[in-house]
Amino acid sequence: xxxxxxxxxxxxxxxxxxxxxxxxxxxxxxxxxxxxxxxxxxxxxxxxxxxxxxxxxxxxxxxxxxxxxxxxxxxxxxxxxxxxxxxxxxxxxxxxxxxxxxxxxxxxxxxxxxxxxxxxxxxxxxxxxxxxxxxxxxxxxxxxxxxxxxxxxxxxxxxxxxxxxxxxxxxxxxxxxxxxxxxxxxxxxxxxxxxxxxxxxxxxxxxxxxxxxxxxxxxxxxxxxxxxxxxxxxxxxxxxxxxxxxxxxxxxxxxxxxxxxxxxxxxxxxxxxxxxxxxxxxxxxxxxxxxxxxxxxxxxxxxxxxxxxxxxxxxxxxxxxxxxxxxxxxxxxxxxxxxxxxxxxxxxxxxxxxxxxxxxxxxxxxxxxxxxxxxxxxxxxxxxxxxxxxxxxxxxxxxxxxxxxxxxxxxxxxxxxxxxxxxxxxxxxxxxxxxxxxxxxxxxxxxxxxxxxxxxxxxxxxxxxxxxxxxxx
Amino acid sequence: xxxxxxxxxxxxxxxxxxxxxxxxxxxxxxxxxxxxxxxxxxxxxxxxxxxxxxxxxxxxxxxxxxxxxxxxxxxxxxxxxxxxxxxxxxxxxxxxxxxxxxxxxxxxxxxxxxxxxxxxxxxxxxxxxxxxxxxxxxxxxxxxxxxxxxxxxxxxxxxxxxxxxxxxxxxxxxxxxxxxxxxxxxxxxxxxxxxxxxxxxxxxxx
Numbered sequence: 042x043x044x045x046x047x048x049x050x051x052x053x054x055x056x057x058x059x060x061x062x063x064x065x066x067x068x069x070x071x072x073x074x075x076x077x078x079x080x081x082x083x084x085x086x087x088x089x090x091x092x093x094x095x096x097x098x099x100x101x102x103x104x105x106x107x108x109x110x111x112x113x114x115x116x117x118x119x120x121x122x123x124x125x126x127x128x129x130x131x132x133x134x135x136x137x138x139x140x141x142x143x144x145x146x147x148x149x150x151x152x153x154x155x156x157x158x159x160x161x162x163x164x165x166x167x168x169x170x171x172x173x174x175x176x177x178x179x180x181x182x183x184x185x186x187x188x189x190x191x192x193x194x195x196x197x198x199x200x201x202x203x204x205x206x207x208x209x210x211x212x213x214x215x216x217x218x219x220x221x222x223x224x225x226x227x228x229x230x231x232x233x234x235x236x237x238x239x240x241x242x243x244x245x246x247x248x249x250x251x252x253x254x255x256x257x258x259x260x261x262x263x264x265x266x267x268x269x270x271x272x273x274x275x276x277x278x279x280x281x282x283x284x285x286x287x288x289x290x291x292x293x294x295x296x297x298x299x300x301x302x303x304x305x306x307x308x309x310x311x312x313x314x315x316x317x318x319x320x321x322x323x324x325x326x327x328x329x330x331x332x333x334x335x336x337x338x339x340x341x342x343x344x345x346x347x348x349x350x351x352x353x354x355x356x357x358x359x360x361x362x363x364x365x366x367x368x369x370x371x372x373x374x375x376x377x378x379x380x381x382x383x384x385x386x387x388x389x390x391x392x393x394x395x396x397x398x399x400x401x402x403x404x405x406x407x408x409x410x411x412x413x414x415x416x417x418x419x420x421x422x423x424x425x426x427x428x429x430x431x432x433x434x435x436x437x438x439x440x441x442x443x444x445x446x447x448x449x450x451x452x453x454x455x456x457x458x459x460x461x462x463x464x465x466x467x468x469x470x471x472x473x474x475x476x477x478x479x480x481x482x483x484x485x486x487x488x489x490x491x492x493x494x495x496x497x498x499x500x501x502x503x504x505x506x507x508x509x510x511x512x513x514x
Numbered sequence: 515x516x517x518x519x520x521x522x523x524x525x526x527x528x529x530x531x532x533x534x535x536x537x538x539x540x541x542x543x544x545x546x547x548x549x550x551x552x553x554x555x556x557x558x559x560x561x562x563x564x565x566x567x568x569x570x571x572x573x574x575x576x577x578x579x580x581x582x583x584x585x586x587x588x589x590x591x592x593x594x595x596x597x598x599x600x601x602x603x604x605x606x607x608x609x610x611x612x613x614x615x616x617x618x619x620x621x622x623x624x625x626x627x628x629x630x631x632x633x634x635x636x637x638x639x640x641x642x643x644x645x646x647x648x649x650x651x652x653x654x655x656x657x658x659x660x661x662x663x664x665x666x667x668x669x670x671x672x673x674x675x676x677x678x679x680x681x682x683x684x685x686x687x688x689x690x691x692x693x694x695x696x697x698x699x700x701x702x703x704x705x706x707x708x709x710x711x712x713x714x715x716x717x718x719x720x
Contacts, residue, residue, distance in 0.1 A: 057699065057702050057703055057706045058699045058702045060681060062679065062680040062681035062684060063679040063680055063681045063682075064679070064681050066696060066699055066702070066703070068703070068706055068707075077545050077546075077598075078597065078598065078599070080548035080549075081548065081549065081550045081599075084548070084549075084550075089693070091693070094703075105545075106545075106546060118546070120546040120547070121546050123546075123548065124546050124547075124548055127548045169597060169599075170596075170597055171595065171596050171597040171621060185597040185621055186597060186621065186624075187597055187598075187599035187602070187621060187624060187625035187628060188550075188599040188600075188625075189599060189625065189628035189629070189692070190624065190625075190628070192693065193692055193693050193696065196693045196696075196697075197693060197696045197697065197700075197703060198703065198707075199696060199703060201681070201692060201696065203679060203681075205620075235533055235591060235594055236533075236590060236591040236594065236617060236619070239591070239617060239619065239620060240620060266595075269591070269594070269619065269620070271620045271621060335533050335535075337533075356530075356532050356589055356590075357532075359530070359531070360531065360532055360533065363531075453537075453542050453596075454542055455542045455543070455545060455546070462565070472535075472537070472595060472596075474535045474537040474538065474595060475537070475538060475560070476537060476538070476541055476560045477537050477542075480541070480560050480565065481565075
C-alpha cells in the first residue's frame, strides 16, 4: 500500500461517495454550531421541510455576540438577543444539544469542543467559523464552512469538498524562552503570506511541534486560516492521549483502548509525500508583533515598521502605505516602545488556561499602566472557573485587568467589547484587519505574555528582555 | 432557489486592493440578522460610508463609473478571513453577479458558488489588463462573463478563458440546490453510517 499522509488517511476514511464532477461527499463526525452563522441554515431546513440528519453529532453553543459582563443582566442589544433566542429555538426544534449562556460549559466553540472531549483524532469536524482549524491539533480534519454548507451538513451529515493539496510545515529546533506557539504561527504566516497555503491542508510536523502542549498546538492550528489553509493538522501522540483521557465526551473503558489503538495509526507514513514543504527553525523565532492590517504584516518585536519602498510590487507598496495610514504608523518606527491604549487577552487563539497562566505570571504583583484599559476574556466558563480556582482572577484584578465571562468578545467586536477609533490595542486574537476590533481601532497581534507585559509597561516590550529587567529590579 | 448564471454582460467596477477580507465586505455589526437578506446596504460599510454615514467619495464603489456595476475586479486573495457567507449575500444583494480576481480565499470561493455569485479566477496579468482597460475607458467599461463557455471578453479585443470545477459550474449554471443534489446519494450515506456501526474499518471513529 502506498504511503499516505495523515490528511489522506482521514480523508479516505470519510469519503461516502466520490462525485464524478470532482469533489467528494465527505462524512462529518462532529458539527459545531453557533448563533451567528446558523439561523439562516435552520430557516432553510424549515422551508424545505428537512430535518437534521444526525442531531447527536451536532452540538451548539453561543459565543460570537454574547456579552461578557454580568450574566444575570438582560442582553442590552435586542438584535443580539434575537439571534441568541433563535439558536435556542432551533436547538429545541431540531433536537440539538445547546450550551447556552446559563451553562457552565458555555464558551468559544473552539475552546469547548476540545475541553469537553468532543474533538477527537481522525474526525472530520466542521463549523460555520473559519477558526475551526483549531481542532486539527488533535489530528482531526477540521475546517470552517459557510452557512449554506452548514445547512447542507445539517441535512445530510456530509460536506461536498474537492480534495485539497497538502503542505508540510516542518518546524525544527526548539522555541527559546519567552517565545510561544503564537509567535511560531505568526512567523510562519509572515514567511508564506496570508494566501501561502490557499487550496491546501497544512500538516505541522517536526520536533518543535512535538514539544508543544495540546493548547499550544491548538494555537498553531487555529491560525492556519490566516495562512490561507482551510485546515491544519498535527498527528496525535502521547500528549494528545494524555489530554483526552478522562474528558467527559472522550471514550472510556474498553472503547478508549479501541480508540487509542486506531488513533496511533494516525500519522503520516514514512515516505508519504506532500504537495509542498515549508521549513521553519523554531530556535530562530523571536516574539512576533503585527504592524499592519493583515496577519502577514508581522515582524519580530525587535524590528521596525517597514516602508512601502521596502516592497517590490505596486500592489504591495499600496497595501503597505494604506496599512500604515490606517495604523497611524510611520516607516522606521520601532515596534518596541510603541504606546498602547487597550489590551485584549482572549479569543479562540489564546484564551485557554495555559494562556491565562502565562499572562498571569507576567503581571503578578504588577499593575496595568496608567491610561491603559486591559481585559481578560476566558475562552470558556470552564477555563474561567479553573483560573478562579488557581487564583488567577485575583492576580488579574489586582493588576487592574477586567475579569470577564467567556465569549469571542473583542476578537471580532460583535458584542459591546470594541475599540474606539484611533485606539491602539495589544491583542492575543488572530486578525488585525481594519475595523476588526472596532471601526478605526488599531490591532497589534501578539502572544499572551507579550500582551500582558504591554499592559503593564503601557507600550510594546520585548518580553525576553523585559522579563530579565523586571527580575533584576 | 439560487439564480442560474449562464452569461452576463455588465459594467465592471474595480477595487485595486489585495487581501480584501470579509470583515471589510460586511463588518461584524451587521452579522446579527437571522435572515439571508438585508445585507446589501451594508456592503463595504466602513469603506463606503464615512463615520457620519455620508458616502466616502474616495471609495471606488462610490465613483460614478461604478454605479450600476454588476461585475467587480479586485486584487489577489479576495474574500480572505472570516467564513461569513453574509459577505457573499451582501455582494449579491448590492447587485454583483461575478467577481474577477487572481485568487480567492477557499471558504469565500465555496460560498460564492452557493449563491450564484461567480468567482472568476484569471491570471494576474489578465486582471492587470482589466484594470488598465477600465481606466483607459474612463471607467465606462463593459465586460461579459460567459460561464457556459468559460470565457471573459469585452468585445474590444480582450478575450480569455477561465477554469472552474465542473461540479461548481453545473451548480451555478442551473441554480442547483446542493442539498437536493447530495440527497440523490442518500442510500450511500445510510450505507456508510451502517458500515461504521458495524465497525468494518472504514469510517469507524475515523
